[in-house]
Amino acid sequence: MARPVLEMRSISKTFPGVKALSEVNLTVGTGEVHAVCGENGAGKSTLMKVLSGVHPHGSYEGEIYFEGEPCRFRDIRASEQRGIVIIHQELALVPYLSVAENIFLGNEHATRGVISWHRTLTHAAALIRQVGLDESPHTRIADLGVGKQQLVEIAKALAKKVKLLILDEPTAALNDEDSRKLLDLILELKAQGISCILISHKLNEIARVADSVTVLRDGRTIETIAIGPDGISEERIIRGMVGRDLEHRYPERAPQIGEVAFEIDGWSVQHPIDHRRRVVDGASLNVRRGEIVGVAGLMGAGRTELAMSVFGRSYGRWTGGRVRLHGREIRTRTVPEAIGHGIAYVTEDRKQLGLNLGDDISRNISLSALGKVARRGWVDRHEEARIAESFRRTMSIKAPSVFAETGKLSGGNQQKVVLSKWIFAEPEVLILDEPTRGIDIGAKAEIYTVVAELAAQGKAVLVISSELPELLGLCDRIYTMAEGRITGEVPRADATQESLMRLMTMSAAYPDKQV
Amino acid sequence: MAQIETTPKTAPSTPETARRSSAGAVLARALRGNLRQYGMLVALALIVLLFQFWTDGILLQPLNITNLIQQNGYILILAIGMMIVIIAGHIDLSVGSLAAFVGAAAAVMMVEHRMPWPVALVAALLIGALAGAWQGFWIAYLGIPSFIVTLAGMLLFRGGTQILLQGQSVAPFPKGFQNISSGFLPAVGPHTDYHNLTLLLGLSVLAVAILQEVRGRRRAASYGLEPLPAGLFLVKLGAITASVVAFTLLLASYHGVPIVLLILGVLLVGFGYVMRNSILGRHTYAIGGNEAAARLSGVKSKRVVFLAFVNMGVLAALAGLVFAARLNAGTPQAGINFELEAIAAAFIGGASASGGVGTVLGALTGGLVLGVLNNGMSLVGVGTDYQQVIKGLVLLAAVGFDVYNKRKAGA
Numbered sequence: 001m002a003r004p005v006l007e008m009r010s011i012s013k014t015f016p017g018v019k020a021l022s023e024v025n026l027t028v029g030t031g032e033v034h035a036v037c038g039e040n041g042a043g044k045s046t047l048m049k050v051l052s053g054v055h056p057h058g059s060y061e062g063e064i065y066f067e068g069e070p071c072r073f074r075d076i077r078a079s080e081q082r083g084i085v086i087i088h089q090e091l092a093l094v095p096y097l098s099v100a101e102n103i104f105l106g107n108e109h110a111t112r113g114v115i116s117w118h119r120t121l122t123h124a125a126a127l128i129r130q131v132g133l134d135e136s137p138h139t140r141i142a143d144l145g146v147g148k149q150q151l152v153e154i155a156k157a158l159a160k161k162v163k164l165l166i167l168d169e170p171t172a173a174l175n176d177e178d179s180r181k182l183l184d185l186i187l188e189l190k191a192q193g194i195s196c197i198l199i200s201h202k203l204n205e206i207a208r209v210a211d212s213v214t215v216l217r218d219g220r221t222i223e224t225i226a227i228g229p230d231g232i233s234e235e236r237i238i239r240g241m242v243g244r245d246l247e248h249r250y251p252e253r254a255p256q257i258g259e260v261a262f263e264i265d266g267w268s269v270q271h272p273i274d275h276r277r278r279v280v281d282g283a284s285l286n287v288r289r290g291e292i293v294g295v296a297g298l299m300g301a302g303r304t305e306l307a308m309s310v311f312g313r314s315y316g317r318w319t320g321g322r323v324r325l326h327g328r329e330i331r332t333r334t335v336p337e338a339i340g341h342g343i344a345y346v347t348e349d350r351k352q353l354g355l356n357l358g359d360d361i362s363r364n365i366s367l368s369a370l371g372k373v374a375r376r377g378w379v380d381r382h383e384e385a386r387i388a389e390s391f392r393r394t395m396s397i398k399a400p401s402v403f404a405e406t407g408k409l410s411g412g413n414q415q416k417v418v419l420s421k422w423i424f425a426e427p428e429v430l431i432l433d434e435p436t437r438g439i440d441i442g443a444k445a446e447i448y449t450v451v452a453e454l455a456a457q458g459k460a461v462l463v464i465s466s467e468l469p470e471l472l473g474l475c476d477r478i479y480t481m482a483e484g485r486i487t488g489e490v491p492r493a494d495a496t497q498e499s500l501m502r503l504m505t506m507s508a509a510y511p512d513k514q515v
Numbered sequence: 516m517a518q519i520e521t522t523p524k525t526a527p528s529t530p531e532t533a534r535r536s537s538a539g540a541v542l543a544r545a546l547r548g549n550l551r552q553y554g555m556l557v558a559l560a561l562i563v564l565l566f567q568f569w570t571d572g573i574l575l576q577p578l579n580i581t582n583l584i585q586q587n588g589y590i591l592i593l594a595i596g597m598m599i600v601i602i603a604g605h606i607d608l609s610v611g612s613l614a615a616f617v618g619a620a621a622a623v624m625m626v627e628h629r630m631p632w633p634v635a636l637v638a639a640l641l642i643g644a645l646a647g648a649w650q651g652f653w654i655a656y657l658g659i660p661s662f663i664v665t666l667a668g669m670l671l672f673r674g675g676t677q678i679l680l681q682g683q684s685v686a687p688f689p690k691g692f693q694n695i696s697s698g699f700l701p702a703v704g705p706h707t708d709y710h711n712l713t714l715l716l717g718l719s720v721l722a723v724a725i726l727q728e729v730r731g732r733r734r735a736a737s738y739g740l741e742p743l744p745a746g747l748f749l750v751k752l753g754a755i756t757a758s759v760v761a762f763t764l765l766l767a768s769y770h771g772v773p774i775v776l777l778i779l780g781v782l783l784v785g786f787g788y789v790m791r792n793s794i795l796g797r798h799t800y801a802i803g804g805n806e807a808a809a810r811l812s813g814v815k816s817k818r819v820v821f822l823a824f825v826n827m828g829v830l831a832a833l834a835g836l837v838f839a840a841r842l843n844a845g846t847p848q849a850g851i852n853f854e855l856e857a858i859a860a861a862f863i864g865g866a867s868a869s870g871g872v873g874t875v876l877g878a879l880t881g882g883l884v885l886g887v888l889n890n891g892m893s894l895v896g897v898g899t900d901y902q903q904v905i906k907g908l909v910l911l912a913a914v915g916f917d918v919y920n921k922r923k924a925g926a
Contacts, residue, residue, distance in 0.1 A: 314811060339813040353811055356804035358871050367801055368812040370794045379792050382734060421812070 004065075005030040005164055005195045006051075006084075011062035013046055013055060020046045021060070021219045028164065033186060033196045035206040037237060038216035044199050047216070048166055052086045053079040066164070083163030087153045087170065093141045100124035100137035103156045127155040131185060147178030154185065165189065166197045171205060183209050203237060215240035249445050250473035251452040257476065258289030260327070261460040262343075262429040267321030269302075269309045269484075279316055280306045281484040287429065287460040292451065294475035295464045296500050302484035303464045304348055307431045311345035312338045325428070339368060344427035346418055348434035348464070350411075354418040357407030361399060362388035364406050364417050369425040391420040396446060412443025419450060430454060433464045448474055468497045480504045555864055555880045555913070562884060566891030573894055574887075577769035585696060585841065587886035588775035589614070589834040591879055593857035594864070595782050596830035598878035599790065601861050603823045604803040604870030605654065605661035609646075609668030611853035613828065614835030615846075616672040617643050621836055622685035622845025625692065632692040640832050646672065647828020651821040661824075669854070677847050686844035696840035699770040700777065709764070710771030717763025724755055775837060779879070782830075787875040799823060803870030859906070860885055863913040884909070 006028040013021040021043045028034040038044050049055045051064065053073030064071045066082055073079040076086075093102050100120050109119040124137040133151040141149060150170060157165055167186070171179040186196055186209050200206055206213055207227065215222040215237055222240040263286040271277035280302045287293045297303045308315035310323055312335030323332050325341055332338040338345075347353040355364050366373055366384045373384040388402035395416045399409055406417055415435065422430060432451065436444040451474060455461050465471050471478050478495050480488040480503035488503035566574045573579055593610050600607050617639050624635040646668070653664045704711040728751070735742045743751065766772055790796035801809035802816045810816050834853070839845050864881025866873035885906060892902045 311811070312813075335811060336813045336815065345811065347808075347811060352805070353807050356801050356808055356871065358804045358867075359800065363797065363800075367797070367809070367814070370797060374794050377794050379794060379797060381792060382737075 003030050003068075004028060005032075005067060006197075007063075007065040008047070008051065009063045009065070011047065011050055011060055011064075013050055013060040019219060021050070023062075024216065024219065024221050026214055026221070027224070028195055028197060029211070031190055031193050031195055032211045033190050033198060033209050035198045035200055035210035035213040036216065037200065037203075037206065037213060042216040043219040044216055045168070046219075048086055048168065048197070048199070051079070052076055052084060052166065080160050083161055084166070085157040085160055085162040085164070086166040087150075087157060087168065089169045091146075091149050091153055093149055093152060095142040096140060098138050098140055099128065099133075099135060099144075099152055099155075102141055102152055103127060103137075103159050105156070107156075107160060123159070124155075127158050130158060131155045132181065145178075147174050147181070150174065150178070150182060151185070154189075162194060164195045164197065166199070168199045170198070171200070171202065179205070206237075213237060249441070249448065251445075251449045253452050253455070255292070255455065255476050256290045256458070258291075258458065260286050261289045261325065262287045262462075263322075263324040263327075264306070264310060265322045265324065267306060267310065267323075268319045269305055269315065270317040270319055272316045275317065278319075279484050280309060282321070283481070283484070283486050285462075285479050285486060285489075287462050289458050289460055290455050291477065292455045292461045292463060292475045294471035294478040295462065295481060296466075296468060296471055296478055297464075297481035297504055298466070301481040301504065303481050304433055305484075306481075307345055307433055307462070307464060310338070311335065311343060311431065314345075339425060339427075342426075342428035343431070344368075344422035344425055344429065345431045346422050346433060346435060348437060350414050350418050354421075355406045355414060358405065360403045360405055361392065361397065361409075361417055362402040365391055365402075365420045365424055368421050372424070387424065388420075391424065395420050395450065410439075410443075412439035412446075415439050415443065415447060416450075419447065423450075423454070427459065429460045429462070431462045431464070434466065435463065436465075436467070436470065468500055471495075471500070472497065554916075555877060555884065558913075559880055559884050559887065562887050562891070566887060566894070570891060570894045574891055575765065577765050579890070579894075580765055581769055581773055583886055583890050584773050584776050584779075586890070587882060588696065588773075588779060589838045589841075590853065590856045590860060590886065591779055591882040592782065592830055592834040592837065593853055594860035594878040594882040595786055595875055596827040597854075597857040598861045598864065598866055598873050598875060599786070599799060600661075600823050600827050601858075601866040602790070602803045602870060602873045603799050603820055604806065605820065605823070606858065607650070607661065607665045607668075607824070607827050607831075608854050609650065609665040609672055610827065610831040610834070610857060611850035611855075612669045612672035612676065613643065613646050613831040613850075614838060614853055615676045615848075615850035616646070616679070617832040617835035618839035618849050619676045619679040619685070619845040619847070621692075621839060622688070623679055625688055626685045626845075632689045636692070636695075636836060639836055640829055643828040643830075643832020643835070644825050645828070647825040647831070648821070650828070651824030654824060655817040655820040676849070680845060680847050682847055684844045684846045688840065688843055693840050693843055695774055695778075696837050698774040700772045700774070702771065709767035710769075713763060713767040713771040716772060717759060717767070720763075721756060721759045724759065725752060728752060728755065778833075778837070783875055783879055790875055795819065795822065800871055803872070805871070856885060857882075859910045863910055865917070867917075868914075881913075884913075 004027045006026070008024065008026040010023040010025060011021055012019070012023055024043065024047055026034075026036070026047065036044050036047070046055070050060050053075045056074050057072035064073075066084065071079075071082065073082075094105065097105070103124050104120055109116045109123060121137050128135065128137060131151045131154050133148055133155065135144065135148060141152065144152070154165070170182055174182060183205060186198065190196060190209075198206070198210060210227055212224055212226045214224045217240065225236065263284075265284050267280055267283045268278060269280040271279050283302070283306050285293070285295070295303050295306075305315045309318055310332060313333055314335060322329055324330065325343075330341045332341065332343065351357060356367070362385050365388045366379075370379060373380050373387065385402055391397065392399065392402050397409070397413050397416045397420070399413060406414055409417065419432075419435070435451065436447055439447070448470075451461060451463065463471065463475060472492070472495060476492050478490050478492065478500060479486050480490070480500055482504055488500075490499065490503070563574065593614070597607060597610065620642055621635050621639040624630045624638060625632055630638075650661075650664050650668050653659045654661045700710070700712045700716070702710060702712070728748075732742050732748060742748070766776075790799065798809065798814045798816075798819045801812070801814055802819055806816055835850060838849055842849070860882035861873065861878050862868070862881065863884050864873070864877035864879070866877070888906060888909065889902060892905065897905075
């Protein structure tokens, strides 16, 4: 390996009551692309926050050497001055400023506080060319797609004379083509001598651009693997990440599948602002009683939009399509109508759309069916607390009491509260959107068990997920979506990750690509 | 991401640890849990004690207490409605103008058109409801920010007041109407040194309060919550008893319970119960806390917001009537800056600027903090210039303290 540009030695970081990192080592060679993988909560983000100075020197143990010199960063500015720049998953761009203004935000070309537009624009134009962005420096960020915004972020990093670029899940929100462009850019920057830390879950990406990979689990370094010319053993990385075999994470089921309970027929939705965009295009699917049906698709495939539109037209503009319950057409034009027909939608975004974080567990659980614990408009708080307590026990929500604020729970426990809320509404059809996103393995397994139980009770369950192993482990049948259309329907027995991925990436422009 | 997922690993306290921990620790924990609510009550008590000492005991004299209630009644009424609007995540800047407008309308009805005062009163409350519905319509159904709609309302109703009154005061009102603000419960029964009905009322309030506390304690135990230790619970009951008895005797040794206090009591109990125990109240908190989540849970958010503004309109009308009755005139300058006092009261009393948090009792507490400060500072001769400076600092300190606490708790 080349001389290390970065060495992090036995980094430990403790939050009140929790050891987030213990004795983590990370060494990145000069001009190397180094991947860091690990499940959610493994400590990747915390490690990067230590490196970039978000957690300042003194709040952690261990040592950081950058280009051979010890570093004690007080804040992000300090690390950026040394040439360490982090690009977060949520991009830090101002939507109504131009590309050029964003590139030099906080780092302006100015003389005594007056911006020199000449220097700003010429330098911006050069950087834009360097990252392969085909846009004018005057374009507003809001008018760019996510892929191009990502390139602006990299240009911004280059403007800061970056030596070590940290990318946190850079392709999570990108389509395949944009992802490929971004990965190519990383390799190009590497050729120019810029080192890179790439945090990613996508093993094929890692195989393509990374020179070595460090696997983290539970705040510890598991191993660092150099990637040779033959590529890497994905199995080895996966084993390192999860630390146990994949097979046992899913509950055993003996599905009792009945008649068709829930049908969506020819559903179409336009984008709420841009009416030319068809976000969902004539989607049809059905779920039987006692069946768990998956919907696979990449970001932007229209899965969440389909579900939310069916659930009380909560997204975009409906332009056509019908919903049937037990063969009878039903109206779901408002959320109360949808709930009234026994449909529940468990959102992918529990913090923004699922919970009232300032309120306690019991009131969050009862919210969607308050009428069940009320008489003539008055809530029976005793009954409400009793029911919440029974959910706390059966769902094993870890909290001191049902009066604990949901905002203070961990992701997994929050998800259990959201799920409890909808189970309490006693729906016949449950639409679960990314039910295990951002939660730890233990909580995942518990949620899978709950989902399996719901199906065993005869409910129709639709699971939207980006994790293919999850769909394969849980579902009886899987639909795939791409560009707003249902591109395939595969029974569990015939489905593999590869076959699903082929359907998920099927472009409408080349329908003959179907295998 | 890691710290979000892993922070709240504090072990649930078992009964054993509860029994072992000292009373002080339990008290500290109980206080911490309800810091904002108890905190403000404690602050109010301290301010009262401070001025009681400073004014050589004038503050808590029966006459002054009665004055304090009658001087602040209309602000407290507004504060209740404002608290609900703020809980729903909105604001209402028009309430001062609306109070003036309704007061003016009532004056015109009673003085110029010789309407019987009860009819005028009901009509005035209806006008308030209509004005609230007007603003609620723009805010809830057309999605125009409440700040702008009610800023427009502030101008609209102020102008309307001036048009109605032609720039002049309209007076005087019938005695019955004036009593809303300056009347007392009637004196009945045998002659004692105290006001009989007031004693009776005080006793029943005490009985209900103790009953509620005992029931609450029994219920807490049945949820597996750690109840206050028996000793502390008795202390709490003692404190409640002492304050209710003292307050009752204070009032009973003068003219008895002012009608305004009766109105406030009914509003406190009624709205307190609605906000805590009704589906509508619960939905108000849910919308203010996270509107998107509430909507996806089937809450009809537009209707709830609309009703919050209708209610605010009615309460603004009531406040306007109480104020007009106190002045015994409808005047074009009535209600100026009332909206600011009411908003300040709500925030001092524990409302959150982002919505979803607050209680009706808090609104009253906040309003009383401001009222006692006004009254106390006037008594010791602080000029209104310095009074404003101090009230401004108190508002900032109360909210700043809350933000600081939240950050500490969330870190």
